[in-house]
Amino acid sequence: MLDELKAIFGSENVIFEKENLEDYSRDASSISGLPDFVVKPQHVEEVQALMRIASKKNFPVTPRGLGTGLAGGAVPIHGGVVISFEKMNSIKLIDTENLLAEVEPGVITGELKKEVEKRGLFYPPDPASFEVCSIGGNVATNAGGPACLKYGTTRDYVLALDIVLADGTLIRPGVKTRKGVVGYDLVGLFTGSEGTLGLITSVLVKLVPKPKSMISLLIPFSTLAGAMKCVTTILNRGFIPSAMEFLDEKCLNLAESTNIITSNETCRALLIIEFDDIDISDTEDLQRIYDIAEENGAINIFVATDSVKRNQIWELRRKISLDIEHSSEVYIPEDIVVPIGSIAKFASLLPEYEKEFKINIYTFGHAGDGNIHLNITASSKTNINLVNRGIRAILKKVVELGGTISGEHGIGCAKLPFIDLELTSPMIELQKSIKNLFDPLNILNPGKIFD
């Protein structure tokens, strides 16, 4: 195997020493598994050659972007070869006339955003990890972010893909135009398939014009219910913010940088609301937003129009999951979605689960689309079975409320035990037969999404 891999990828792009393999044995979840080899392709032909050998010799291949996934998706739990796309990282095209960009899968999302913005264009998907994750990983997980409320998720921007199938065949599903309905939507099927159906080797995305103005509001509230009512009222009154994020009281207490807010003891929740289409000089629209916030118990309103202040606000939001992770021995991130009208009710139920299952839950997330990051922590691993039972009970409630157990992180192997809460047996069987059609030997990222 080693000689064969070196012949395809070059010695410098094959890792087989245990100490170096460790770097590819985990993602940002707590799941780990050591691969036998790591390969770093630079060309699509190398990816095809790998899959031809894998299907002949029947070994698992786990695709990896930049390893920031939170569901164990890029972890080689059955060993075999990790194919890391870190060196396929060039932006091949930015077409300002047709508002398109074509990139290799290892391009860092933030790099693409920066490059298109230099040309007056905008690539909206903005996972909080955008400075360290890859477009290939984003497509494979259908990543979302705060801007999803207004602009949608990664899937809404992918027009076409280059995919290497399990037997090494290269296919190019999709179109270069904004519309196209010839045959089944294979681009939609591959987007969010978590590396289980094919390897993404190129991505064509559509772009939109860069928004003209940005304004961020930081609003502390005296109750979480008030903050959530503010969210629904803003939408009901015809505004579509480019982001509406919230942090609960526990998150605020953890984040040192919010001293200014938490010094006010009545603060129970924080909203970060961003608009990219309000004319900042038009104070009438802004005043209407302030009025809505005050009606719902806003304690204060901090406004940031310049990029330095806006970055400070977003830094607070982006850093919070790391702060939580470092605060406890057990940290399990869940990213459920409930209908936005049910967020406050759902949040009010959480203390009961905390008590019953001896867990501590920090909540923050995308209030505008109901995607709540439930950061479940416990002080010790000794009660892990109880913690898992608690997670199952919470996810069951989410589905009962009309929600979904994952809005953006995917199933990977972390959430695999809970998939039956949402998908019925016929749906699971149908999905398994799709997997079987694309990957009859089960060599592409085995053990993910399904058992």
Ligand SMILES: Cc1cc2nc3c(=O)[nH]c(=O)nc-3n(C[C@H](O)[C@H](O)[C@H](O)COP(=O)(O)OP(=O)(O)OC[C@H]3O[C@@H](n4cnc5c(N)ncnc54)[C@H](O)[C@@H]3O)c2cc1C
């Ligand atoms: C601090 C933090 C904040 C985050 N915030 C968000 C957020 O706001 N929204 C969000 O959606 N996610 C978020 N995430 C999760 C993560 O960043 C996303 O899931 C991201 O899309 C993963 O990209 P990656 O390049 O790191 O992929 P990886 O973790 O390497 O892989 C993710 C999945 O994609 C598959 N994959 C990767 N590349 C390919 C390829 N070329 N072909 C086929 N399959 C492939 C892998 O097998 C795996 O199943 C966050 C993570 C962290 C640590």
